[in-house]
Amino acid sequence: MITILTDHWADLVAGLRIxxxxxxxxxxxxxIIGVIFALFVISPLKPLRVxxxxxxxxxxxxxxxxVALFFYIVIPQFVVQIDGFTAGTIGLTIYTxxxxxxxxxxxxxxxxxxxxxAARSNGxxxxxxxxxxxxxxAIKIVIPPLGNQFVNLVKNSSVLAFLAGFDLMYQANLIxxxxxxxxDTYLAVGLLYLLMTMPLSYLMRYLxxxxxxxxxxx
Amino acid sequence: xxxxxxxxxxxxxxxxxxxxxxxxxGDDLASQDVLTRVKASNEISWxxxxxxxLFGLMSIKTGKVEGFDVDIATAVSKEIFGDQVQVxxxxxxxxxxxxxxxxxxxxxxxxxxxxxxERKKEVLFSEVYFNAGQALMVKKGSQxxxxxxxxxxxxxxxxxxxxSVENVKKAAPEAKIxxxxxxxQAFAALKSGQGDAMTSDNAILYGLAADDSDYEIVGGTFTKxxxxxxxxxxxxxxxxxxxxxxxxxxxxGTYAKIVKKWFGxxxxxxxxxxx
Amino acid sequence: xxxxxxxxxxxxxHFLFEGLWVTIYVSVISVVLSFIIGAILGxxxxxxxxxxxxxxxFVIDLIRNxxxxxxxxxxxxxxxxxxxxRLNTVTAAIVALTVFESAMLAEIIRSGxxxxxxxxxxAARSNGxxxxxxxxxxxxxQALRRMVPPIVSQFVSLVKDSSLAxxxxxxxxxxxxxxxxxxxxxxxxxxxxxxAVLYFAICFxxxxxxxxxxxxxK
Numbered sequence: 236m237i238t239i240l241t242d243h244w245a246d247l248v249a250g251l252r253i254x255x256x257x258x259x260x261x262x263x264x265x266x267i268i269g270v271i272f273a274l275f276v277i278s279p280l281k282p283l284r285v286x287x288x289x290x291x292x293x294x295x296x297x298x299x300x301x302v303a304l305f306f307y308i309v310i311p312q313f314v315v316q317i318d319g320f321t322a323g324t325i326g327l328t329i330y331t332x333x334x335x336x337x338x339x340x341x342x343x344x345x346x347x348x349x350x351x352x353a354a355r356s357n358g359x360x361x362x363x364x365x366x367x368x369x370x371x372x373a374i375k376i377v378i379p380p381l382g383n384q385f386v387n388l389v390k391n392s393s394v395l396a397f398l399a400g401f402d403l404m405y406q407a408n409l410i411x412x413x414x415x416x417x418x419d420t421y422l423a424v425g426l427l428y429l430l431m432t433m434p435l436s437y438l439m440r441y442l443x444x445x446x447x448x449x450x451x452x453x
Numbered sequence: 454x455x456x457x458x459x460x461x462x463x464x465x466x467x468x469x470x471x472x473x474x475x476x477x478x479g480d481d482l483a484s485q486d487v488l489t490r491v492k493a494s495n496e497i498s499w500x501x502x503x504x505x506x507l508f509g510l511m512s513i514k515t516g517k518v519e520g521f522d523v524d525i526a527t528a529v530s531k532e533i534f535g536d537q538v539q540v541x542x543x544x545x546x547x548x549x550x551x552x553x554x555x556x557x558x559x560x561x562x563x564x565x566x567x568x569x570x571e572r573k574k575e576v577l578f579s580e581v582y583f584n585a586g587q588a589l590m591v592k593k594g595s596q597x598x599x600x601x602x603x604x605x606x607x608x609x610x611x612x613x614x615x616x617s618v619e620n621v622k623k624a625a626p627e628a629k630i631x632x633x634x635x636x637x638q639a640f641a642a643l644k645s646g647q648g649d650a651m652t653s654d655n656a657i658l659y660g661l662a663a664d665d666s667d668y669e670i671v672g673g674t675f676t677k678x679x680x681x682x683x684x685x686x687x688x689x690x691x692x693x694x695x696x697x698x699x700x701x702x703x704x705x706g707t708y709a710k711i712v713k714k715w716f717g718x719x720x721x722x723x724x725x726x727x728x
Numbered sequence: 729x730x731x732x733x734x735x736x737x738x739x740x741x742h743f744l745f746e747g748l749w750v751t752i753y754v755s756v757i758s759v760v761l762s763f764i765i766g767a768i769l770g771x772x773x774x775x776x777x778x779x780x781x782x783x784x785x786f787v788i789d790l791i792r793n794x795x796x797x798x799x800x801x802x803x804x805x806x807x808x809x810x811x812x813x814r815l816n817t818v819t820a821a822i823v824a825l826t827v828f829e830s831a832m833l834a835e836i837i838r839s840g841x842x843x844x845x846x847x848x849x850x851a852a853r854s855n856g857x858x859x860x861x862x863x864x865x866x867x868x869x870q871a872l873r874r875m876v877p878p879i880v881s882q883f884v885s886l887v888k889d890s891s892l893a894x895x896x897x898x899x900x901x902x903x904x905x906x907x908x909x910x911x912x913x914x915x916x917x918x919x920x921x922x923x924a925v926l927y928f929a930i931c932f933x934x935x936x937x938x939x940x941x942x943x944x945x946k
Contacts, residue, residue, distance in 0.1 A: 295935075301891065390796070404798065408613055417552045421801055425798055428795060429793055436789070504907070544817075556806075558804070
């Protein structure tokens with residue numbers, strides 16, 4: 236296992252870099268899209284609610300691999316040429332945004348409904364009340380689940396291995412096919428994944444526990 | 454409650470040690486003598502491609518893998534173990550086949566496996582049963598006419614774990630190589646323009662190009678890829694039996710029949726056949 | 729349009745449904761196994777048996793933080809070498825999915841039990857119930873109600889995740905679709921549409937079922 240790490244260090248680091256950048260880009264993208272669709276889902280306007288719900292339901296119920304492969308082999312033939320990394324990252328973004336929309340929606344709904352009404356009766360518009368009163372409180376509730384979504388993203392980014400995306404899992408497969416040391420390679424690569432995901436998921440569990448003990452408005 | 458907890462601990466410790474014992478008992482599958490085991494179980498597993506027309510392709514009609522490699526594997530098995538032996542065809546990809554053999558998931562490989570010096574350190578090869586050569590496939594009208602045109606900035610699609618990827622690294626060091634999990638995915642990626650050309654053995658590419666007249670094989674072959682059946686190191690007796698069986702089916706006309714069945718209607722394949 | 733009609737020929741659909749059957753078969757077995765194992769592990773983790781719960785918890789965290797793809801590879805290639813067991817793709821996929829999803833479920837079940845007020849356990853104990861009685865009659869029914877939605881969305885994930893097993897050539901829905909469009913590229917879009925519809929149908933049905941179940945429990 237040590238020899239796998241030392242002999243292929245450059246490839247593994249390159250893979251790690253791709254895995255992390257795909258995950259970070261997808262987190263950013265899916266946060267933006269996710270919040271927009273969460274607002275759609277809870278919006279007072281029915282057409283927006285319908286669009287929001289359809290989006291969330293569709294992408295929560297289709298495998299990531301189907302979405303990512305669609306962007307890798309179908310989109311380039313008819314729309315625009317994108318490579319494996321881009322296609323994979325877009326797939327991850329869209330897939331994760333549906334989950335983030337759900338998380339954010341639940342977070343917003345957990346903020347007392349009375350607060351929205353109070354803000355509205357104090358003359359704020361719906362958007363102002365949302366932006367200044369409800370969302371800031373919701374953020375604290377949703378940070379731990381969002382952190383967990385990032386952990387999921389790092390794990391799910393392994394789908395890039397299907398798309399010649401040069402991520403960590405792709406490199407692992409190439410190492411396996413050249414060295415034939417399956418157990419050692421997957422153990423070593425597993426360790427690298429754990430280095431990324433374990434600290435973060437422990438941090439999120441800690442935050443969850445800590446913030447759960449405090450009142451939401453602190 | 455304390456006693457219950459202790460009981461629970463005991464239960465789990467027993468389970469854990471049971472697992473450990475099981476693990477210890479496990480006999481390394483790859484090192485068991487294949488001849489003895491197959492004679493006892495009357496069942497042999499071959500790793501064969503499932504996405505390669507002519508050699509091993511999963512039929513949509515039957516769900517079974519069909520092709521030259523399947524028929525060779527079956528003929529060799531029947532020659533060694535008799536007609537009633539059950540031949541299991543396990544689908545493999547270029548990337549998975551060597552690991553599956555070495556880890557004992559399959560007893561032998563008939564999977565368009567090129568005999569190379571590096572692989573000879575890992576597996577035993579039968580004598581050559583087919584002569585392929587590496588080639589390039591491009592969309593008709595492409596600027597790329599041969600491996601020399603794979604200059605800087607071009608992208609070549611290959612199969613993970615295939616010898617052709619190693620070859621093209623040497624023949625066209627400037628080109629970027631995208632390795633996909635299997636031939637079907639690789640061809641789909643070529644069609645989506647993910648690469649400018651796809652490289653693999655001519656035998657594999659001809660099968661793919663037969664599906665789609667927009668694609669052609671250019672520049673002839675630029676390497677020799679002799680295929681051998683793959684057997685685990687240490688299985689000398691089985692290895693001998695396989696070589697002997699290959700000679701027998703070549704002598705009694707079975708080999709020629711299988712060749713005619715798969716390549717009879719395809720031009721340019723005479724070179725591949727072992728005389 | 730003609731492509732769609734040709735692509736959905738009886739032969740292709742038959743082949744596709746054979747794949748769907750393997751998806752369902754593998755998913756159902758993995759769901760049952762991982763629910764049982766996950767419940768046991770989650771409970772062991774909750775009751776805090778010295779050392780044992782710690783070890784179980786750590787192993788669960790390790791597995792939860794690894795990509796499923798890696799676990800699939802490991803089970804398919806690693807197990808025969810280390811344990812001397814020959815796994816076919818179906819068994820390997822079931823083992824990998826069960827290992828991964830039991831860890832996910834264990835965490836859901838642990839936090840579900842933990843979310844029920846601790847005072848209730850004490851009240852029940854002081855009323856003469858044994859620990860197990862209190863757990864079975866008082867705590868678990870309440871915990872179960874809270875656990876149903878996350879457990880079912882984990883089952884939905886399992887169905888979607890089973891598509892990753894195409895990498896070891898498990899003859900499931902995704903793989904069969906790939907075989908079809910691999911042999912005729914005109915069928916690519918129709919196959920992606922079919923994949924989306926079929927996966928969506930199973931997963932959506934499953935999540936609706938859970939909603940109905942959750943309502944009845946209340």
